[in-house]
Amino acid sequence: xxxxxxxxxxxxxxxxxLLSGCSNPTPxxxxxxxxxxxxxxxxxxxxxxTPLxxxxTPEPxxxxxxxxxxxxxxxxxxxxxxVAFSDEARGLVIHHPAPWDVTRPDADKLAELFxxxxxxVASQSLQAILRRLTTTPGALDLFAALGFLFDDPTIDxxxxxxxxxxxxxxxxxxxxxxxxxxxxxxLGSLDTVxxxxxxxxSGLRPGGLDVASLRYTxxxxxxxxxxxxxxxxxxxxxxxxxxxxxxxxxxxxxxxxNFPALEEVFREMIYRLTFE
Numbered sequence: 245x246x247x248x249x250x251x252x253x254x255x256x257x258x259x260x261x262l263l264s265g266c267s268n269p270t271p272x273x274x275x276x277x278x279x280x281x282x283x284x285x286x287x288x289x290x291x292x293x294t295p296l297x298x299x300x301t302p303e304p305x306x307x308x309x310x311x312x313x314x315x316x317x318x319x320x321x322x323x324x325x326x327v328a329f330s331d332e333a334r335g336l337v338i339h340h341p342a343p344w345d346v347t348r349p350d351a352d353k354l355a356e357l358f359x360x361x362x363x364x365v366a367s368q369s370l371q372a373i374l375r376r377l378t379t380t381p382g383a384l385d386l387f388a389a390l391g392f393l394f395d396d397p398t399i400d401x402x403x404x405x406x407x408x409x410x411x412x413x414x415x416x417x418x419x420x421x422x423x424x425x426x427x428x429x430x431l432g433s434l435d436t437v438x439x440x441x442x443x444x445x446s447g448l449r450p451g452g453l454d455v456a457s458l459r460y461t462x463x464x465x466x467x468x469x470x471x472x473x474x475x476x477x478x479x480x481x482x483x484x485x486x487x488x489x490x491x492x493x494x495x496x497x498x499x500x501x502n503f504p505a506l507e508e509v510f511r512e513m514i515y516r517l518t519f520e
Contacts (some may be wrong), residue, residue: 322516331388334412335485335520336492338389340513346391351384388412388492393506403470406498406506408513415484415491420444420456423482423491428458436463448514449483455514456482461500477503479510485519492519 322339329338329346340346358374377383389410396406418426421444428442440459446452457479464474480495494517496510 323512329389329391334388334490335518336388336410336412337518338391338410338513339516340391341509343396344391344393346389349384349387349390351387354384354387386411386413396502404464404468404474404476404497404499406496406502408494408496408510411493411495413491413493415489418491420454420482420484423456424458427456427480427482431458431460436466437461448481448511450515453483462497464499475500479507481514483514483519490519492517 323341325342326339327342329340330336331348338346355378358378387409389408391408391410393406424442424444428439431437431442432439438461440461442458443456444454445457446454448455448457458481460478460480462468462476462478464470464476465472468474468476470476476497477500478495478497480493482491482493484491494510494514496506498506
């Protein structure tokens with residue numbers, strides 16, 4: 245149980261940054277949230293026809309439109325070794341590989357984890373976020389799932405346990421663009437975190453629906469007591485429920501050498517999850 249507690253702290257430290265960044269957005273006039281549409285490819289309107297000299301009628305050369313290649317969609321069939329984690333109260337179903345240990349966190353246990361983490365984390369900004377979470381009524385109830393990959397035989401380094409979290413929070417008018425700006429700024433302000441990208445992406449969900457996507461790296465030595473130079477890679481996405489009233493925030497973290505293989509798993513999880 246102590247191992248789960250220690251790795252739970254590791255997992256939650258990155259996820260709380262998201263909650264801190266997206267809760268209580270600035271009450272500016274913001275349109276009602278709607279599922280972010282996929283913009284249609286812009287077709288330029290041809291200019292007003294200009295008469296050409298009767299002696300020159302060259303054929304217009306076609307200018308090809310280069311479309312970015314979409315990311316490959318997951319396979320049609322669910323992999324044989326995948327199972328489902330369900331949270332009926334939230335209408336959330338997360339499909340994941342069977343070796344992952346996925347649980348529904350209890351708010352009291354989370355408070356205990358944050359208290360332990362506050363004593364061991366050197367970063368004052370992280371300590372402030374932990375204090376904010378434990379003193380804000382209902383904040384810990386937003387955590388919907390914790391997932392851990394203990395003792396993975398396919399990876400070289402188990403000193404940091406690969407993990408993911410799921411948080412469900414009211415959208416409250418927060419657009420995906422605003423989410424990217426708020427959380428990207430929050431993460432980028434931490435001296436132990438380096439932002440790699442923060443943008444709205446399409447193609448990760450069925451039908452090409454947009455998600456907010458943030459990638460970052462964490463100084464593993466400064467936060468988790470790993471050897472000097474150890475780097476933790478993270479990928480966080482946020483997406484709406486079907487009514488655009490709530491945001492589901494998913495966060496995956498893993499040691500940098502283990503992250504590439506897990507990124508494909510996480511991409512499959514994002515594509516297949518349901519959130520009503």
